[in-house]
Amino acid sequence: MSAPAAVDLAPFLERAFFFDAVEDSYRITGIQGDVPAAVRGTYYVNGPARFTRAGMQYKHWLDGDGMVCAARFDDAGVTFTNRFVRTAKLRDEEAAGRFLYRGFGTAFADDRLRRNVMLEPPVNVSAYPFAGVLLAFGEQSLPYELDPVTLETRGEYDFHGKLNGLSPFAAHAKFDPANGHMLNFGISYAADHPVVNIYEFAPDASLIRRRRHPIRMPHSNHDFGFTANWTCFFLSPLLMNFPKFWNERVSVMESLTWEPEKGSRILLVPRQARDAAAIEVPAGCGYCLHLINCFETEGHLVMDILELEAPVYPEYQPVPDLFPTVTPCRPTRYVVDLANGQLAERRVMAYDCAPDFPNIDPRLPGQAYSDFWMLGISHSGKPGRKFFDQLAHGSWKKGEVHDLYQTEPGVYLGGEPNYVNGYILVEQLDARSREASLLLFDARQVANGPVTRLPLRHPIHLGFHTSFAPAE
Numbered sequence: 001m002s003a004p005a006a007v008d009l010a011p012f013l014e015r016a017f018f019f020d021a022v023e024d025s026y027r028i029t030g031i032q033g034d035v036p037a038a039v040r041g042t043y044y045v046n047g048p049a050r051f052t053r054a055g056m057q058y059k060h061w062l063d064g065d066g067m068v069c070a071a072r073f074d075d076a077g078v079t080f081t082n083r084f085v086r087t088a089k090l091r092d093e094e095a096a097g098r099f100l101y102r103g104f105g106t107a108f109a110d111d112r113l114r115r116n117v118m119l120e121p122p123v124n125v126s127a128y129p130f131a132g133v134l135l136a137f138g139e140q141s142l143p144y145e146l147d148p149v150t151l152e153t154r155g156e157y158d159f160h161g162k163l164n165g166l167s168p169f170a171a172h173a174k175f176d177p178a179n180g181h182m183l184n185f186g187i188s189y190a191a192d193h194p195v196v197n198i199y200e201f202a203p204d205a206s207l208i209r210r211r212r213h214p215i216r217m218p219h220s221n222h223d224f225g226f227t228a229n230w231t232c233f234f235l236s237p238l239l240m241n242f243p244k245f246w247n248e249r250v251s252v253m254e255s256l257t258w259e260p261e262k263g264s265r266i267l268l269v270p271r272q273a274r275d276a277a278a279i280e281v282p283a284g285c286g287y288c289l290h291l292i293n294c295f296e297t298e299g300h301l302v303m304d305i306l307e308l309e310a311p312v313y314p315e316y317q318p319v320p321d322l323f324p325t326v327t328p329c330r331p332t333r334y335v336v337d338l339a340n341g342q343l344a345e346r347r348v349m350a351y352d353c354a355p356d357f358p359n360i361d362p363r364l365p366g367q368a369y370s371d372f373w374m375l376g377i378s379h380s381g382k383p384g385r386k387f388f389d390q391l392a393h394g395s396w397k398k399g400e401v402h403d404l405y406q407t408e409p410g411v412y413l414g415g416e417p418n419y420v421n422g423y424i425l426v427e428q429l430d431a432r433s434r435e436a437s438l439l440l441f442d443a444r445q446v447a448n449g450p451v452t453r454l455p456l457r458h459p460i461h462l463g464f465h466t467s468f469a470p471a472e
C-alpha cells in the first residue's frame with residue numbers, strides 16, 4: 001500500500017511565478033465597491049516577475065527580474081500600469097535570449113558579475129517616489145530612476161554624482177516624515193574590515209551626510225530603522241563570505257553562513273552628532289529580515305522587529321515551492337536604556353504565522369506608534385510549500401494581533417500592506433482562476449474583508465515592497 005499523498009498547503013502556487021507578465025497600462029474597470037475619497041495618489045509595488053528564459057529556471061525568489069506596478073487613484077477612477085525595470089541585466093539577457101548573470105540564489109557555468117565583483121542587480125525589491133522621480137531598488141547597488149507615471153526606465157540614479165556603481169546601497173531606503181529626508185545604508189565587505197555606510201539625503205536628493213561605522217562581522221543585513229537621533233540596526237549572525245562568492249563562483253545564497261552561536265546585536269549609530277558614541281547591545285540569537293519601527297521615549301529606544309529563529313532566505317527556494325520549513329516568526333519589541341546601553345525589556349507578541357512585510361502609517365516611522373499590518377502564512381509549522389494567505393493587524397497597545405483576514409485556499413496575498421489614510425492596499429492573486437486584483441481594506445477592521453476590489457486585466461507577480469505618493 002502506498003503512502004497517502006501529502007496535502008498541498010499551497011494549491012496552484014506555481015501559477016504565481018511561472019507566466020509571461022504582460023506590460024500594460026489601462027483604466028481599471030469592473031471595480032467592486034466604492035473607491036474611498038481618502039485614497040488619492042499613486043501606489044507602487046516592485047517584485048520579481050521573470051524566473052525562466054531559454055529553458056533555464058531560477059531557483060530563488062530573489063533572482064527574478066524586477067517589475068514595478070503602479071495604480072494611480074484620481075477622481076475619475078484608477079489607472080494601472082506595469083513595466084519591467086530595464087536594467088543592464090535585462091537589456092543584455094533580452095539581447096542574448098538567455099540568462100547571463102549570476103543570481104542571488106542561482107549560479108551557473110560562465111555566469112557574469114558586475115565588474116567581476118558583485119551581482120548585476122535585478123532591481124526587484126522596492127520602489128519609492130523621491131525628489132520628483134520614482135526610484136526602483138535592488139540589493140547592494142544604486143537604484144534605477146523611473147518615470148513616475150509611465151514607469152519608463154531612465155537609468156541608474158547616482159544622487160547628483162555623489163554615489164557610483166560600486167557604492168554599497170541597500171534596498172530599504174527610509175523616509176523621515178519629520179523633514180522629508182531619505183536615509184539608507186550599505187555594508188562594505190572589505191576583507192577583515194566590514195563597515196556599515198549610513199547615508200542621509202535632503203528632499204532634493206542632495207547628500208547631507210555619509211557616516212562609516214565599523215562592524216565586527218560581515219553581516220548580511222537587509223533593513224534598518226531610525227529615530228530623530230539614531231540609525232538602528234538588528235545585526236543577525238547571518239554572515240557573507242565574499243572570498244567564497246568570488247573564488248568558488250557560487251551564488252550569494254551559497255556564500256551565506258548562519259552562525260547563531262555568535263549572537264545577534266542591536267547597533268545604534270548617532271544620526272547627526274559625529275563625536276557621539278555608538279551603542280551595541282547583545283540581543284539573543286534570532287534572525288531579523290525586517291524591522292517594524294523604532295522610536296525614542298523617556299530615555300529609551302524601542303526597536304520593534306519581526307524575529308525568526310533562523311534566516312528566511314532558504315525558504316525562498318526552490319521556486320515555486322516556497323517556505324517549506326519556515327521557522328516561527330513573531331513581532332518582538334526590544335527596549336534599550338540609552339543611559340547605560342543595556343537591554344531593558346524584550347516583549348514577544350504571540351502571533352507566529354511567519355509574518356513578514358510589516359508596515360505602518362507613513363506619518364509615523366521613527367515616532368511612537370501602536371498599529372502595524374503584515375502578511376502571514378496560516379500553515380506555518382506544517383511541512384511543505386506554503387505562501388502568504390493572511391493580512392494581519394497587530395497593536396502594541398492591545399499586545400496582540402487582534403484583527404486578521406484569511407484568504408481561501410489557492411488565493412495569495414503579496415506586496416507589503418500599504419497604509420493610505422485609514423485604508424490598507426494589498427495585492428491578491430487568485431491562483432485558481434489566475435485573476436489578480438488590488439484590495440482595499442478598512443485599516444481598523446481588516447477581518448471584515450476588502451471594502452473595494454480592483455480587478456486587473458492580467459495576472460501579476462506578487463511583489464515585495466510598496467509605497468504611496470499622495471496626490472499633489
Ligand SMILES: [Fe+2]
Binds near residue numbers: 172223290465
Ligand atoms: Fe525587504
